[in-house]
Amino acid sequence: MSVWINGRVGKRIDHRDRGLQYGDGLFETMRVHRRAVRLLDYHLHRLFDGCGRLGIAAPAERPLRRELARAASLRPEGVLKLIVTRGVGGRGYRPSGDERATRILTLHPLPPTPAQPLQLRFCATRLGANGRLAGMKTLNRLESVLARAEWSDPRVFEGLMLDAEENIVCGTMSNLFIRQGACLVTPLVDRCGVAGVMRRWILETAAGLGLRAIERRVRLRNLADADEVFMSNAVHGPMPVAAIKHKGTAIRPASVETAMMLRTRLDRS
Amino acid sequence: MSVWINGRVGKRIDHRDRGLQYGDGLFETMRVHRRAVRLLDYHLHRLFDGCGRLGIAAPAERPLRRELARAASLRPEGVLKLIVTRGVGGRGYRPSGDERATRILTLHPLPPTPAQPLQLRFCATRLGANGRLAGMKTLNRLESVLARAEWSDPRVFEGLMLDAEENIVCGTMSNLFIRQGACLVTPLVDRCGVAGVMRRWILETAAGLGLRAIERRVRLRNLADADEVFMSNAVHGPMPVAAIKHKGTAIRPASVETAMMLRTRLDRS
Numbered sequence: 270m271s272v273w274i275n276g277r278v279g280k281r282i283d284h285r286d287r288g289l290q291y292g293d294g295l296f297e298t299m300r301v302h303r304r305a306v307r308l309l310d311y312h313l314h315r316l317f318d319g320c321g322r323l324g325i326a327a328p329a330e331r332p333l334r335r336e337l338a339r340a341a342s343l344r345p346e347g348v349l350k351l352i353v354t355r356g357v358g359g360r361g362y363r364p365s366g367d368e369r370a371t372r373i374l375t376l377h378p379l380p381p382t383p384a385q386p387l388q389l390r391f392c393a394t395r396l397g398a399n400g401r402l403a404g405m406k407t408l409n410r411l412e413s414v415l416a417r418a419e420w421s422d423p424r425v426f427e428g429l430m431l432d433a434e435e436n437i438v439c440g441t442m443s444n445l446f447i448r449q450g451a452c453l454v455t456p457l458v459d460r461c462g463v464a465g466v467m468r469r470w471i472l473e474t475a476a477g478l479g480l481r482a483i484e485r486r487v488r489l490r491n492l493a494d495a496d497e498v499f500m501s502n503a504v505h506g507p508m509p510v511a512a513i514k515h516k517g518t519a520i521r522p523a524s525v526e527t528a529m530m531l532r533t534r535l536d537r538s
Numbered sequence: 539m540s541v542w543i544n545g546r547v548g549k550r551i552d553h554r555d556r557g558l559q560y561g562d563g564l565f566e567t568m569r570v571h572r573r574a575v576r577l578l579d580y581h582l583h584r585l586f587d588g589c590g591r592l593g594i595a596a597p598a599e600r601p602l603r604r605e606l607a608r609a610a611s612l613r614p615e616g617v618l619k620l621i622v623t624r625g626v627g628g629r630g631y632r633p634s635g636d637e638r639a640t641r642i643l644t645l646h647p648l649p650p651t652p653a654q655p656l657q658l659r660f661c662a663t664r665l666g667a668n669g670r671l672a673g674m675k676t677l678n679r680l681e682s683v684l685a686r687a688e689w690s691d692p693r694v695f696e697g698l699m700l701d702a703e704e705n706i707v708c709g710t711m712s713n714l715f716i717r718q719g720a721c722l723v724t725p726l727v728d729r730c731g732v733a734g735v736m737r738r739w740i741l742e743t744a745a746g747l748g749l750r751a752i753e754r755r756v757r758l759r760n761l762a763d764a765d766e767v768f769m770s771n772a773v774h775g776p777m778p779v780a781a782i783k784h785k786g787t788a789i790r791p792a793s794v795e796t797a798m799m800l801r802t803r804l805d806r807s
Binding site: 272274280281282283284285286287288289290291292293296323324348350352354360361362363364373375377380394395396397398399400401402407408409410411412413414415416417418421433441442461 | 541543549550551552553554555556557558559560561562565592593617619621623629630631632633642644646649663664665666667668669670671676677678679680681682683684685686687690702710711730
């Protein structure tokens with residue numbers, strides 16, 4: 270793993286950094302493909318949008334793009350993770366407004382591609398609702414940590430997370446898509462959950478495949494009625510789902526075709 | 539400020555620490571009074587309880603007590619902040635179970651005592667509900683950060699935070715108490731909010747003052763009907779409230795007597 274902190278090789282950060290003290294920051298997990306960041310513009314858009322919502326002074330775009338391009342060029346395939354925190358601060362929750370954002374950039378080998386189609390489960394850990402944080406990939410990730418700690422079976426790739434009203438929102442590290450006929454549905458992330466960049470790419474690409482893409486609340490019965498279910502994240506793209514364990518039985522969608530078509534499009538893009 | 543990381547003088551932490559990566563940890567903000575930690579047993583109880591709930595391997599109690607006592611002895615009055623994270627980990631939310639907790643201990647001067655009785659306001663930022671995290675002082679504090687960033691008027695000490703159902707839960711950094719007659723009410727922290735150690739001490743001390751202490755949901759009308767309102771935290775103890783700004787007007791509780799009696803008890807304890 271290679272690590273750069275504020276553009277310099279280094280591995281340690283100031284203990285006063287608000288990223289550590291309060292989870293006061295954001296991150297992006299990006300796929301390096303052919304020595305470049307895939308969906309880079311979408312990652313930067315989400316990052317800058319998040320900085321705006323949190324009132325974090327975002328890093329300057331041009332040098333950040335250069336930094337990311339340089340790091341991505343070091344591996345033909347891999348994962349690039351960028352953390353942006355509000356920076357070092359004094360005691361107390363209130364930002365002074367004078368903080369300088371901290372960038373922590375790490376380059377990792379590409380993890381193994383999960384066996385597909387995927388096996389999923391449901392997590393008992395719920396997502397709390399807060400519209401002010403919804404959609405962002407903040408450093409407040411304890412719900413994801415607790416949900417992911419619920420299982421260790423390596424055959425189960427992902428766990429679905431519900432909100433307090435029994436809506437299915439997303440996986441611990443991926444977004445959910447459900448196809449029924451020509452309708453492609455993904456859960457709203459306006460109260461909780463992360464608006465994945467791959468999710469965005471799929472929503473924008475669906476029309477080209479003759480699908481009507483819709484964001485709405487998703488319930489268990491929508492999964493059970495689906496022709497096809499797939500998950501997505503920036504690292505692995507769209508991933509078809511074979512089975513979703515639920516209370517001793519399993520939901521087994523019949524089709525994997527949309528996910529496979531999207532994968533082909535993504536590989537060509 | 540003095541800083542010890544895992545018992546040694548130092549100021550930098552590994553960027554892979556899950557405290558930074560995911561806010562995967564807890565903290566305690568403790569009052570040093572007469573060169574000792576006030577309510578130390580309550581702080582340790584909450585910390586170890588939180589470690590258990592998050593599955594973090596808690597630091598051993600005896601050496602931790604020695605470490606805290608040694609640090610507290612360096613100042614007659616002050617604030618001691620202890621962060622305990624799950625420790626350094628690899629990529630991905632799932633804890634390996636082999637992590638070794640990181641301790642970050644900092645000793646600060648005592649901040650100025652706030653002008654009392656206090657002025658309060660309401661925050662627009664809400665608290666998201668999640669029973670699995672409620673009551674703990676985790677490193678996922680973005681809601682508190684956003685709420686505290688809502689005002690800069692130094693005359694306003696604290697902002698009250700509501701949940702999505704319009705219940706008043708707590709301040710950004712303190713707990714709320716409302717007295718009506720001989721009833722002392724504090725909001726439940728079973729869905730969100732932090733179960734402060736000073737809150738616990740007050741709940742346990744109330745009977746000795748002839749008060750019936752109750753935890754329940756609190757609404758705006760309960761504030762308006764109160765004989766007395768006060769806030770509490772570990773650093774400043776019980777703090778009487780003079781006025782709570784609400785929509786261009788202010789709620790002004792008549793009495794400060796319970797808060798003053800509790801302060802006297804606390805000073806003697």
